[in-house]
Amino acid sequence: MRTLLIIGTTFALAGAWLSGCGGADETRRTANAAALGSSAARIVEARNLTPENVEAALKTYMPSGQHDEFVMFASSGHAGQIIVIGIPSMRILRTIAVYTPESWQGWGFGMGNDVIAAGAVDGKTMTWGDTHHPAISRRNAEYDGEWLFIADKAHARMAVIDLRTFQTKQIVKNPIALSDHGGAFVTPDTEYIIQGGQYGHPLGWEYAPIEQYEEMYRGHVTFWKFDRERGRIDIDKSFALELPPYWQDLVQVGWGPSDGWLFMNSINTELHTGGVLEGEPPFETGVSQSDMDFMHIIPWRKAVETFEAGKFDRIKGFPVISLDTIRSEELLYFAPEPKSPHGVDLAPGGEFIVVAGKLDPHVTIYSIEKLKQAINERNYTIDENYGIPILDFDSVVEAQVEVGLGPLHTQFDDKGYAYTSLFLDSAVARWTLGGPYADKNPDQPWSLVTTTPVHYNIGHLATVAGDTAKPEGRYLVALNKWSVDRFTPVGPLLPQNLQLLDISQPGTDMPVLYDMPMGIGEPHYAQIIRADKLKPWRVYPEIGWEALKGAVSPNATTRGQERIERDGDTVHVYTTVVRSTFRPDRVIVREGDRVVWHLTSIERTMDAIHGFTIPGFNIMTSIEPGEYQRLEFIADKAGVYPFYCTEFCSALHLEMMGYFIIEPAS
Amino acid sequence: MNSSSRRHTDGKRTKASPRRVPLAMARALFAVAALLLIVSFFQPYWKMTLQAPQYPQGLTVQAYLHGLTGDVDEIDGLNHYIGMRPLEEAAQLERQFSPVMIGVMSAMLLAAMFVPRVWATLLALPVVFFPPGFLLDLFFWLHHFGQNLDPTAALSSSVKPFTPPVLGVGKVGNFRTVAGADTGLYMAAAASLLVIAGIALRWRAHGKSAQSAAAAPAAGRLGASAVAACAAVIVFSVSARTGADGAAPRFDIHEAIRAADEGATIVAPSGVYDAPIILDRSVRLIAERGAVIDACGRGNGVRITAPGAELHGFTIRNTGASLHEENTGVLVLAPRAVIENNTIENALFGISLKNASGSIVRGNTIVGMDLHVARRGDGIRAWHSNDLIIEGNTVRAVRDVVVWYSERVALTDNHIVDSRYGLHFMYCHDNVLTGNRLEGNSVGAFLMYSRNIMARRNTILNNRGPSGYGIGLKDMQGVTIEENAIVGNRVGIYFDNPPMFEAAHDEFRANLIAYNDVGVLLQPLVSQVAIFENSFIENIQQVGIRGGGELRGNELTRDGRGNYWSDYRGFDLDGDGVGDHPHRVEGLWDSLVDREPALRLFLYSPAQQAVEFAASAFPVVRPRPIVSDGAPLMRPAHTSPTPEDESDPRCFALLAGALLTIVAITLVGAMTSFGPTRRAGRPTKSHTLKAEASR
Known part of the structure; x- marks a missing residue:
């Protein structure tokens, strides 16, 4: 009788210990589920949801930061x-x-x-x-x-x-x-x-x-x-x-x-x-x-x-x-x-x-x-x-x-x-x-x-x-x-x-x-x-990467290399783009010039994207980190054209702009 | 000395017991008569032949006790012009009971062999009166049918009510009718004579002993001569019946068509003709009984390329089996064709109409090929053919009956059974479907993308494929569905019908919607539909919404009258026939079944009751209202055709009664004949033995 009692107690204790041993996680999950009970039930009632609705919501909801499968x-x-x-x-x-x-x-x-x-x-x-x-x-x-x-x-x-x-x-x-x-x-x-x-x-x-x-x-x-x-x-x-x-x-x-x-x-x-x-x-x-x-x-x-x-x-x-x-x-x-x-x-x-x-x-x-x-x-x-x-x-x-x-x-x-x-x-x-x-x-x-x-x-x-x-x-x-x-x-x-x-x-x-x-x-x-x-890039592999060519462009610009060059009637503008500046920020050409604008983003941070537009020329381009882009157009009418960054990039995004000025022909 | 009262104690035969030889003869006669009667059941009793120039071999109908054979369809076709009802409708009760009658009469005759003469006479009398009874009944029906002609029939003005003679010659319109008895009736008459002889013998068998001694051979002669007479009658009638059914003269139908003038009539005699028959002239091609067009497993049967061509009465069979060649029994490629009373069997596609506006397809029987349903062709297929009349056809075991891009089509009184789509309409405007029976198909009628359709008094029964709609409606406009019987399908009516125009309204009234899995199933986008005066009876789920949601913008009542719901638990205090509180089709149960159709298994169970009770007591999961009928009717209001009741209880009652009577007679007779008697002075065998023993 006593033997039985001892053995029984041993087993009982062992069992209790083992079951307690999904341990902390189990308890937390159980606690979660219990908490689910009352407030979730209130929501279900207020929104008139069925059990299927709730299941569907649980199967599709993606908490912030988690990715779809x-x-x-x-x-x-x-x-x-x-x-x-x-x-x-x-x-x-x-x-x-x-x-x-x-x-x-x-x-x-x-x-x-x-x-x-x-x-x-x-x-x-x-x-x-x-x-x-x-x-x-x-x-x-x-x-x-x-x-x-x-x-x-x-x-x-x-x-x-x-x-x-x-x-x-x-x-x-x-x-x-x-x-x-x-x-x-x-x-x-x-x-x-x-x-x-x-x-x-x-x-x-x-x-x-x-x-x-x-x-x-x-x-x-x-x-x-x-x-x-x-x-x-x-x-x-x-x-x-x-x-x-x-x-x-x-x-x-x-x-x-x-x-x-x-x-x-x-x-x-x-x-x-x-x-x-x-x-x-x-x-x-x-x-x-x-x-x-x-x-x-x-x-x-x-x-x-x-x-x-x-x-x-x-x-x-x-x-x-x-x-x-x-x-x-x-x-x-x-x-x-x-x-x-x-x-x-x-x-x-x-x-x-x-x-x-x-x-x-x-x-x-x-x-x-x-x-x-x-x-x-x-x-x-x-x-x-x-x-x-x-x-x-x-x-x-x-x-x-x-x-x-x-x-x-x-x-x-x-x-x-x-x-x-x-x-x-x-x-x-x-x-x-x-x-x-x-x-x-x-x-x-x-x-x-x-x-x-x-x-x-x-x-x-x-x-x-x-x-x-x-x-x-x-x-x-x-x-x-x-x-x-x-x-x-x-x-x-x-x-x-x-x-x-x-x-x-x-x-x-x-x-x-x-x-x-x-x-x-x-x-x-x-x-x-x-x-x-899928193995998408987060940023372009190297600074000056020309997306359509799949390589670094010879016309890419790095910090310190920004310049404007004239070649007869053609003006090449070499611009770096980085929070929150376009360099150069004053581009002056003559009426009738062919303008070739080389933009290089020297960002390396994921999601640091800039946009670029010049009013009146129907130009809008999105420049991803490291990307090089080339725009070409004729500066056909004298005037003052403020250009700016269109994609919100930084605290001073509003200030990320420049003046494109076309001097009259005469 | 009065022989009848003499008593003998020496065991010799008394006057009270019948003579053996005449008794045996009588019994034999009865037996033979019974046999004759049974055999006569399988012979025609009466025959009528109709003669007219356009039927050189005539039209014949033979009446068996249990039914009609011969050119019944053709005669019915002719009769319907003068408004006479189809012959099948005559004497239905008599025909149904005839096997029982013959059986009972024969049984009574056999029983008569073993009972006293009085009983025997009574039992045998029906047989005696049977042949004249038959003729009288026949006269009654001929009279009834001939006198009650439909006054709205096409030729009603030309033919006045008449009574065709039961025996002999008559005249109807341009037809000469010759009617006469046939083998079966002769046999029954013979049986009748034999029975009379038998009865006479039974009574003679009880006559004086001296007379009876002489009567035995006389009775034998009487019996023998009666049998001989009957045998002669039978032999004569049977031989008279085997007529000239010899081979028809060889007829070149293709040549006849080639040589015919436009508008001519060609009669094809009995025989088998090679397909394809090409009607490229506007001729009427009419078949005599036994004219068959056999495609021998390749290509089409008949191909019509000339307008106004007609095809009547042929059997067309054994087309090729190629779906992409669309091997067809009758392929109509020109307008105003008439395809009537043909039998199309073992054909891939039955009748196909392309660009065949104004055609009539009537009274044909179409049976598909014995293939998996998806592999068969369509029974009737109308494409781009307007103003069609498709009526009175029987279509069985085909794939679909399809009407596409055809306007003003009347589909009336067709039977379409055991197929896939009973009817499939697509882009067919201004069409009418009445009186059709769509039974046992995968889908009854599916109507798509069409305007102004009326479907009335159709019977749509047991269509239970995966979709299993009795009637399915997709993007239809101007639909009136009324007085139909929609019974036993998976879904009675399926609505997928956003209104096409603001003003267009669709009406569904006075239908019987019963015993379907779901009475009426709607997509939640459906609106502007009026459903009223229907009877929703015992559908497992009366109304369903596909995938959940609420219906808006539909009306379930009209002029203060809604629908009859078999599950309405309301009352009508003011006695106006309309329930006093609305019928809400909702219930937790319906919501659950919507989500989990397998739950229908538990319908009517205590579990369901418990769930319903729980819902009202603990509204945690609130049921969604589906529809609400504000004026539910207290009594069914539908006026649809009732699906035929297959069995007739009267038949069984009579059979039971007859059997009981026979048993009763036999028992009584047996007891009085063979039981111990108390006749004065007649010792029983046992007494005699005892007496012997006691000596």
């Missing part, structure tokens, strides 16, 4: 820029000016004018763009966070953005096309950046009457060679394929089992050309006539070989592989896909490709294995319009899953789930992949698991790395087109609604966490990357 790069549609958003806080971190001049960044007002001018159409500078599908550069089909590419649908251009400085470095104009939609998409190691065409037109946009649509109008897919060393598109090594004018739509480049294959959908195989006043059905009607359109399947490495073997024509000087060559070299196959589809999305393993027809409640999944087999076995008929092989539908389809009304775009996670946006249902559908994915989750393969309503009219969606070989799941952002009543009304032009969903739990638990109004553009498509894959 993921970063989303979203297009901005016809605002012509990229928007960078932290996930899960859904806070806008910044915008990146691309096609549209943006004065805060100084883009197009002093810096980047040449870059924008390089994208001119027929000699006319375009000052806006329609950005749709951003693409982060990749290695092994995964994001590497170094470069970002985005095309301009309005003028068929492509831009390269450096993710060390989050700045646009290059804009190229496609010489043969004025319309694209599938851009940008990249090959698994970013050898090429792909730009797929959209509205058919004669290549080089030469004139041809609309009645000759079938003969003269064409689509295209352009391969831009990316030189990673230089960080620029190499136009000389780029080429295009001439395609039937079927209005190609979106692109996906394969990896793994589908490495070497490129997929593109199309929406107007009806070859409809409109003509409402002539009694023809309008485009929306005519393009929706057929039950099936064609998924384009291109062995792109073979296309590269064909290009390198010189088997191309030149249109406006740009190499184009003609339809004849495509037929003879077997560079294009068609597979029927349902009803004007919008997405062609590759599953993470690279073995299935998912197509969602806008007006078909089923998504259709093709097997890469079966596509290759059908091609090898020549299991096809021939398209009577352009002679391209059409693979037999039944022999290439793996499954069809009914997901809901108006499916558009699919992305994936790491648990074998696929997520498809449902435009007509205003919802996101979660469904399961089959085959090798069947064991990754407890749900039946090839079947719908759940749908979550979104508000409203969802277009694309993005999951973390959801279009790569290694998606991470966790979060999904629904890019909804209409917000209607979700936010405080702000006039007739309303923001879009980006909604964050939690997809971390398997099964039917897929709640909406946050509604984010997007009132500065219309994001079409976005990519979400793990934040620590």
Whole structure:
């Protein structure tokens, strides 16, 4: 009895000690939770919140100083820029000016004018763009966070953005096309950046009457060679394929089992050309006539070989592989896909490709294995319009899953789930992949698991790395087109609604966490990357770094080297910029002089940014720590022009200015 | 000596027991009659042929006891012009009970074999009166149908009410009708004669002994001759029936079309024709019974490229299976076509209308290919074709029925079942949907981007795909949905309808919305919708808002009348039929179910009651009001078609009654025949034995 008592007491004490031993942290956390109880409960009651609201708030709130785990790069549609958003806080971190001049960044007002001018159409500078599908550069089909590419649908251009400085470095104009939609998409190691065409037109946009649509109008897919060393598109090594004018739509480049294959959908195989006043059905009607359109399947490495073997024509000087060559070299196959589809999305393993027809409640999944087999076995008929092989539908389809009304775009996670946006249902559908994915989750393969309503009219969606070989799941952002009543009304032009969903739990638990109004553009498509894959610079590596050249400029100025030099009618002004002075602070030239102003920021502190503007010359440039910039203009009218620093930099920011004086000619 | 009262103690047969041979004959006759009666059930009882120049082989209808065969559809089609109801509606009760009747009568005959003659006679009498009874009933129905013609029918002025003769020749319009009995009726008549003979024999079997001794062979002869007579009758009628069903003369339909003048009528005789049939002239192509167009698994069935072409009565089957070639049963590419009373089976796309304004698609039966639903083609597909009449078609197991970019389309009385989209409308203005039955599809009707749609008196039942809307509305304007029965779907009506114009109002009235998972589901942005005089009955969730929020700017009452809610717990003190306090569709329960649909499992459970009680007692989590009906009705106000009741309780009652009667008769008969009797002087066997033993 006594023994028992002793042993028992020993155990009890040991137990008490052990349990007390999550120690201080435990106690603090428990105390926190208890404190949470009363004041949090008061807030919950006052604001009429539900438990789900509270959970969502806890999942998205980012305390001051803490960073988001993921970063989303979203297009901005016809605002012509990229928007960078932290996930899960859904806070806008910044915008990146691309096609549209943006004065805060100084883009197009002093810096980047040449870059924008390089994208001119027929000699006319375009000052806006329609950005749709951003693409982060990749290695092994995964994001590497170094470069970002985005095309301009309005003028068929492509831009390269450096993710060390989050700045646009290059804009190229496609010489043969004025319309694209599938851009940008990249090959698994970013050898090429792909730009797929959209509205058919004669290549080089030469004139041809609309009645000759079938003969003269064409689509295209352009391969831009990316030189990673230089960080620029190499136009000389780029080429295009001439395609039937079927209005190609979106692109996906394969990896793994589908490495070497490129997929593109199309929406107007009806070859409809409109003509409402002539009694023809309008485009929306005519393009929706057929039950099936064609998924384009291109062995792109073979296309590269064909290009390198010189088997191309030149249109406006740009190499184009003609339809004849495509037929003879077997560079294009068609597979029927349902009803004007919008997405062609590759599953993470690279073995299935998912197509969602806008007006078909089923998504259709093709097997890469079966596509290759059908091609090898020549299991096809021939398209009577352009002679391209059409693979037999039944022999290439793996499954069809009914997901809901108006499916558009699919992305994936790491648990074998696929997520498809449902435009007509205003919802996101979660469904399961089959085959090798069947064991990754407890749900039946090839079947719908759940749908979550979104508000409203969802277009694309993005999951973390959801279009790569290694998606991470966790979060999904629904890019909804209409917000209607979700936010405080702000006039007739309303923001879009980006909604964050939690997809971390398997099964039917897929709640909406946050509604984010997007009132500065219309994001079409976005990519979400793990934040620590990005390695942006905090300041420029060396003083005098010229961003677009990627090196220190010979015209950079250091402290003590500031001067003004005259060379005939040209005046060079070498200025250092540092808190809170421009040196020199008096710049006097004569009327008619060409002024070249060299600005060097000699700051080394993170976030010590200055701006520079001269009134009346429409100049505004933002100078980051260590950066060198060059401005050039004609001092055409005598007068006194005070210049100043525009970006609040210091206590004496107001005093950071100078006088630019133009003496009269006589 | 009165033989009937003589007593014998020597065990010899008494006068009271029947003669053996005539008894056996009678029993045999009864048995044969019963057999004949059963066999007659599977034979046609009556046949009518309609003859007219445009039907060289005539139209025939044969009446079995349980139903009709022959050119019923074609005849119905003709009849509807004169306002006669479809033949299927005649004698429904009789047809439903006929198997029971035959069964019971045969059973009674068999029972009659073992009971005393009085009972036997009674049991056998129905069979005797059956054939004339049949003819009388037939006359009644012919009279009823012929006299009650719809005065609003197209040709009502040309044909006055009439009674087609049951037997013999008649005339209707330009048709000559020839009606007569058929095999089954002959058999029933024969059975009837046999039964009469049998009854006679039973009574004779109880006659005088001397007569009975002579009567035995006489009875035998009577029976035998009766059987022989019946056999002859049967053989004659059966042989008379096997008519000239020989092979039709070979008919080159393609040549006939080529050679025809514009506007001509071509009648295709029975036979199988190669597809595709191309109607590039404006001709009327009419099928005789048995005319089939077979595409043998490749391409389309019929392709119409000339305006005003018509296709009647064909069976079209086995098109190709290519979705991107859109292999279609009947492909109409020109306006004002008439596609009527055809049967389209094993076709990828059934009927496709492109640029085919002014066409009529009526009375066709379309059955899709046996493929996964997403792989099939559409049953009916209308694209860019205005002023269409699509009515009375039966569409089953296809993919979708699709009407796109087509205005002023009337979709009436169609049955669309077991498919994906029962109806999909897109950019179709000024259209009318009435009397359709959309059942068992993935989605009933989904209407998008269209103006001025009226949907009335449709039955929308059990559509339960992932979206599972009975009716889905997206960006519609000027919608009137009234008097429909919307039952058993996942969602009765789904509204995703921001108002397109300030003045546009959408009305939903007098619908029955019952037994759906969610009665009515709305996006919170919906406004300017009026929902009144509907009956919301036992939907698991009566009203839902997708994703939470509050509805604004909608009205749930009109002229002081709201909706009937089966879960309204109110009262009506002033007796005006309207509840005295508003019906608030909210409740903690609904909020929870909105968030966690799986909770619906616990509906009507004590757990739910507890939750509701807790909410009222401890309002920590306040429920969000969804809608409030200020004038909830005390009684259902919908005026929709009632979904048909499949089973008929009267049938079972009668069957039970009949069986009980038979059992009762048999028992009584058995007891009186075989039980111990107390007839005077008739010793029982046991008594005799005892007596023997006691000696």
